Amino acid sequence: MRQSRIGIRHLRCAIGVADAGGFRAAAEMLGIAQPAITKTIRDMEEDLGFEIFERGPKAVSLTAPGRRFIEDARQSLAQFERTIRAARRNETGSHGHVIIGYSALASSGHISDGLRGFEALCPGVQIEMHVLSTDTMMRQLAGGEIDAGFLLSHETVAHPAISQQPVWSSPIGLVLPRDAPDPDFETLSGAPFVMGLRENWRAYRLLLDRLCAEAGLVPQVTEEVWDVQVLFQRVAEGRGYTLYPMDAAPALPASLRMLALSRLRGSLTISMAWNHVADTALLRSFRAQFGREETAHMAR
Amino acid sequence: MRQSRIGIRHLRCAIGVADAGGFRAAAEMLGIAQPAITKTIRDMEEDLGFEIFERGPKAVSLTAPGRRFIEDARQSLAQFERTIRAARRNETGSHGHVIIGYSALASSGHISDGLRGFEALCPGVQIEMHVLSTDTMMRQLAGGEIDAGFLLSHETVAHPAISQQPVWSSPIGLVLPRDAPDPDFETLSGAPFVMGLRENWRAYRLLLDRLCAEAGLVPQVTEEVWDVQVLFQRVAEGRGYTLYPMDAAPALPASLRMLALSRLRGSLTISMAWNHVADTALLRSFRAQFGREETAHMAR
DNA sequence: TCGATTGATCGCAAATGGTTATCGCCCAAG
DNA sequence: CTTGGGCGATAACCATTTGCGATCAATCGA
Incomplete structure (x- = not known):
């Protein structure tokens, strides 16, 4: 032909x-x-x-x-x-370029550890990180706009072309102003809460809905915000509590503190996700940093 | 940039x-x-x-x-x-082109059924079929020279980039000239056998080695040949028996017949294999004809 | 030292990829 | 019903890319 x-x-x-x-x-x-x-x-x-x-x-x-x-x-x-x-290597001496998405919820030390390992293995590779909502990340993974992503594991977050692998889990804690008193778990029901907007935090809100229902907690959502910075700012201003993975405690602003809620069972799991069509030697090295990847896999 | x-x-x-x-x-x-x-x-x-x-x-x-x-x-x-x-559509009116490899051992009616289904679903698609040894097929799948293949399932046939899915199984039977008498199973040990060359039929020969050992059968391989046509021809000439999947019985030359060996346990399994990086809408349709493909798959 | 063979270089021709200007068409607003 | 504005198609033209043949410089083996 x-x-x-x-x-x-x-x-x-x-x-x-x-x-x-x-x-x-x-x-x-x-x-x-x-x-x-x-x-x-x-x-x-x-x-x-x-x-x-x-x-x-x-x-x-x-x-x-x-x-x-x-x-x-x-x-x-x-x-x-x-x-x-x-x-590709650019003028500034880096060789290679990987684009990663991550959920705001994944901003713990675990990613840094993996990235450090990757950097040691492939020195000079430029890593471009974008904060994206879970749903946007799935879409961009499918379209090849980003190479890999760290997102919230949830049964509603799936796509035939995307593979996922759990990377770590964290319990959910209560975020409150540093100088606020510890509230009783019972008094939380009906207390004001600030939450991420359902549209952008869809999967996390669904997870919280389930966990709260199981724990008998009925948070009164008085305000919904677009991103984490504003979320924390509003909590610091005393507009309400919020729920956030305990792992993020070290990254919290000084004006806030975190309280473990033993009655709130279950945890949030962060997975690494990638399009299984997306395959370069560099990306294989990257993924290898975050747990063993399946080798020859026998479908069904 | x-x-x-x-x-x-x-x-x-x-x-x-x-x-x-x-x-x-x-x-x-x-x-x-x-x-x-x-x-x-x-x-x-x-x-x-x-x-x-x-x-x-x-x-x-x-x-x-x-x-x-x-x-x-x-x-x-x-x-x-x-x-x-x-x-691409060519001058002769076909739309699309898929290249398939298949093992000589897979020449049963099962592939035809799937192909017929695919043809009904995507009429006019040109299917190019190549007979390849299992090892060659794996190499060509990895290199993207062929789109999918039907090969012998065997633990030594694996590659990190290749997914496999069992498609059907068949017991192994004895091939002998039509007019030859049924031999006793015991007399088969030591009887002359014609087999495919180890180099080209590696996985199949390994499988036979195991099955024969388990059944206490010790075939005396007196001749090794390169391809099936010659194999059958030699058997018809009385140079020896050979072992072949029972599924292929209808495809046997008229001068040959097949005999079930109840003492030879185990069977040969044919799998569809494809490079999981190889992905077009047409290939997804093709693979769908041969059993459910995994959807979002959770690694590990 | 002498071919033989390798990749690099040069200058030219053709093909490719792009431009601006303009056309014909259809629909919707006047 | 007309007409203006937006659409893709076309024409003529230009710059860059791509490929060619001829030739060069370097290396290696005989």
Whole structure:
């Protein structure tokens, strides 16, 4: 069979059109002129032998085979870019580049230990860390935007393309102002609580719901905030308590303290997650730092 | 960070040099002139920021980071080509292209059933089938040369990048000329046997060794042959018996017949194997035909 | 020391990827 | 019903990339 003249550029272009929803929009997004898009897409369609896009008068849409192709092309492009990124050395002397996502809840010393080990093994590798919500992290892992992530283990956090492996667990404690008195567990029900917004803290809130229900605790959520910094600030201001993994105690602002709640059973587990299609030598080394990875695995 | 100007062409070139062991040899293999290789490699090295190849006076060799990079690049290139191949339609009207390897031992009706199901689901997809030894198949799966394979399950057949899933099992029977009398099991020990060459039939021969030892059968291997056709031909000529999965009975030449050996316990299991990095929508459909694939899988 | 063989270099031709300007089309707002 | 604005397609043109043949410099074995 005649070998294809399609290159990475073509995939970028097609994915751009699919995401932008139009040739002109894609041209702007990719920083090139619109006719170049037209030509690239046409060349690719000719090579593949089918139309990727349906040119409607109002907007373009994917044909059925086009949708399948774009889906595969995303993986292919992500893998390609990972390969380059993992090998590339920049001007500042680092060799290789790994992009990691982590949940705000995972901000304990455990990650640092693993990272230190990785750094010793592969010195000079640049590690880029992004704080992301669990759901965003899953999406970005699936799309290949990040290489690995540390997120909350929860039965609702799953994706066919993503593998997960528990890394550590921590009990949940009560966060309160340093100078506040220890409350009785019974008085907590009905007491004001500040919590992360359900939309962004979905899995953690679900976990807390279950643990609280089991312990007979009914926190009165009087305020919901977007991120951890604000959460702690509000607690420090006396707006209410909040629940947080005990592991994070050392990272707490000086104005706050943590109280173990023996009646609150169960714990929060952080897992490392990665797209099992995402595979470079560098990422294998990285994952190896966080527990043994399965080798040949016999499915089902 | 400045985006890389490396494309698929560069990867092909680097892999070519690594495989051919020299710039000139790679040029010939890739069908282009040698200066183009020099320039492409130099551009790539400049972009990546390190030397991929060590230019020795006699031959080129990979540097340490170069070796890692080439390893990743192979996966990346294989995935890219799979993506194109899976989508491409050729002049004869087929859409998509899947390359499958199968062991000669797997030549039963079970594969046909799955293939028929796949064809119904994805009509017009071109399926290219290669008969390969189990070891060759593992190597080609790892290298992305084939998309999936049906091979003999055996504890010595494993590779960290390859997933396997049992598809069916078959007892082992005795193959003998149609007009030969049924031998007593006891008389088989010491009787002449024709077998596949150990080199090419490694895993199957290991399996037979174990089963025979357990049954107290000591076949006298008087001849070793390279492939099945010759194997059957030799048996038909009366050179000896052979052992073969009972499932293959319908595929046997008319001059041969099969005899169940109740004393020979255990069976041969055929597994579907695939590189878990190899992932296109088309391949997922294919694998789905041969049993449920694991979804989100929790490592360890 | 002399080929033979290796990768590097040079200059030129072709292919590729991109540009601007413009077209024809369809829909929606006037 | 017209018309303006937005869409992708097309045309003509330009810069860069890619590949070529010819040639060079270095090395190694005979």
